[in-house]
Amino acid sequence: MSTLQVVGLTVRFGGLKAVDDVSIDVAPAGVTGLIGPNGAGKTTLFNAITGLQRPNAGKILLDGQDITALSPAKRAHRGLGRTFQRLELFLSLSVRDNLRVAGDIRNANRRGRIDVDSECDRLLELTGLSAVADQDVADIPTGQARVVEVARALMAQPRVLLLDEPASGQTEHETAAFGRLLRRLAGDGLTICLVEHDLGLVMDICSQIHVLDYGVVLASGTPEQVQQDPAVIAAYIGTAA
Numbered sequence: 427m428s429t430l431q432v433v434g435l436t437v438r439f440g441g442l443k444a445v446d447d448v449s450i451d452v453a454p455a456g457v458t459g460l461i462g463p464n465g466a467g468k469t470t471l472f473n474a475i476t477g478l479q480r481p482n483a484g485k486i487l488l489d490g491q492d493i494t495a496l497s498p499a500k501r502a503h504r505g506l507g508r509t510f511q512r513l514e515l516f517l518s519l520s521v522r523d524n525l526r527v528a529g530d531i532r533n534a535n536r537r538g539r540i541d542v543d544s545e546c547d548r549l550l551e552l553t554g555l556s557a558v559a560d561q562d563v564a565d566i567p568t569g570q571a572r573v574v575e576v577a578r579a580l581m582a583q584p585r586v587l588l589l590d591e592p593a594s595g596q597t598e599h600e601t602a603a604f605g606r607l608l609r610r611l612a613g614d615g616l617t618i619c620l621v622e623h624d625l626g627l628v629m630d631i632c633s634q635i636h637v638l639d640y641g642v643v644l645a646s647g648t649p650e651q652v653q654q655d656p657a658v659i660a661a662y663i664g665t666a667a
């Protein structure tokens with residue numbers, strides 16, 4: 427069974443259908459890609475999945491249970507985590523303190539406390555951030571700040587993590603390391619849904635990809651399948667033109 431299922435989801439802004447009858451599945455313990463040209467509806471879909479945007483129609487199932495009516499906080503308690511396209515970090519706090527705040531919030535809101543300090547240490551090590559742990563986020567490069575966002579999201583111990591353009595601002599070297607990190611997290615059982623414009627990264631680490639364009643699903647399949655799909659090729663060439 428898919429960990430996350432979106433069924434017939436529609437989000438309208440006035441006359442615009444930003445998400446138009448979208449149905450997608452996100453398989454457990456792997457990386458599923460969500461790609462498409464600018465304005466295709468990817469962020470709106472993430473917002474609807476996490477509860478920041480109320481859909482006009484359709485439903486969202488987490489482990490088979492309908493979460494469409496739940497608040498963003500309740501969805502988070504059920505294991506749904508996300509990062510944002512525009513970084514949402516505390517710039518004047520250190521990398522470690524950004525993680526610590528997330529751990530404290532998690533402990534305040536959910537049963538079963540975690541040891542915040544040891545979990546910070548574990549995640550800083552896992553994500554390769556130990557060397558910058560005591561620097562303010564404002565003083566580290568954007569590419570590394572993207573990793574801090576992921577580490578901070580992991581402090582809430584999500585089972586499903588939605589990543590919105592996490593590699594933007596990263597160098598090629600940083601993106602390669604980031605790809606390895608996502609593979610490792612998926613290997614450890616995390617379900618990841620990745621919105622990303624770096625198609626090299628997407629094709630490299632995703633087992634399934636859904637392609638959106640003008641709010642509709644153009645294609646779904648393996649990286650090989652979607653790369654050969656004429657509708658996908660046309661949408662991307664249309665974008666580049």
Ligand SMILES: Nc1ncnc2c1ncn2[C@@H]1O[C@H](COP(=O)(O)OP(=O)(O)OP(=O)(O)O)[C@@H](O)[C@H]1O
Nearest residue numbers: 439442444462463464465466467468469470471511
């Ligand atoms: N709050 C809003 N009010 C009105 N229109 C919106 C709103 N949010 C998004 N849109 C429109 O909905 C469409 C989908 O936008 P969305 O940001 O979801 O696309 P996207 O695929 O994430 O794009 P990008 O890759 O550029 O981030 C766009 O036409 C956008 O202008």
